């Protein structure tokens with residue numbers, strides 16, 4: 440295999456003595472500081488069109504995400520609280536990360552036929568592509584919880600069960616949707 444040698448750009452005299460670069464960095468930082476100071480000052484006097492940068496105190500304070508963001512999954516519910524999912528396996532089949540595991544069971548209702556006995560998603564493998572949501576013919580799975588802070592001390596902790604997916608508020612600092620919303 441051919442080896443490509445990349446020549447590093449040589450520093451010129453002014454770059455080698457560092458001082459002009461330090462002053463250039465300070466000028467950029469100060470520029471942002473005074474610009475924000477000015478904008479916040481103008482805003483305080485009622486000129487709302489000026490918006491200075493603000494610091495969000497994460498995780499106590501969280502910025503609302505755009506509504507179309509793909510966030511942690513949830514399973515939607517019927518009026519009686521049972522999952523809308525009919526265990527058709529479309530999402531499991533389309534999932535490129537192979538991280539959806541469904542076990543189906545029969546139900547007596549002839550209009551439903553099947554329901555999930557278990558429905559697990561391994562969020563440690565999920566790539567948040569949203570294909571499962573697109574493939575679902577029942578609108579039974581959505582990625583609209585607005586929850587993105589997903590973490591665990593173990594791989595097992597990244598496995599979300601049907602109960603977790605039906606009640607996403609259980610594992611969240613915040614949830615911006617009503618899980619019973621149809």
Ligand code: SF4
Pocket residue numbers: 530533534535536537538539560564565566567568569570571572
């Ligand atoms: S978002 Fe993509 S990777 Fe994640 S569970 Fe759905 S289909 Fe699989």
Ligand code: SF4
Pocket residue numbers: 523524525526527528529530531541571574575576577578579580
């Ligand atoms: S595609 Fe929808 S209805 Fe089918 S198994 Fe997945 S969540 Fe259930």
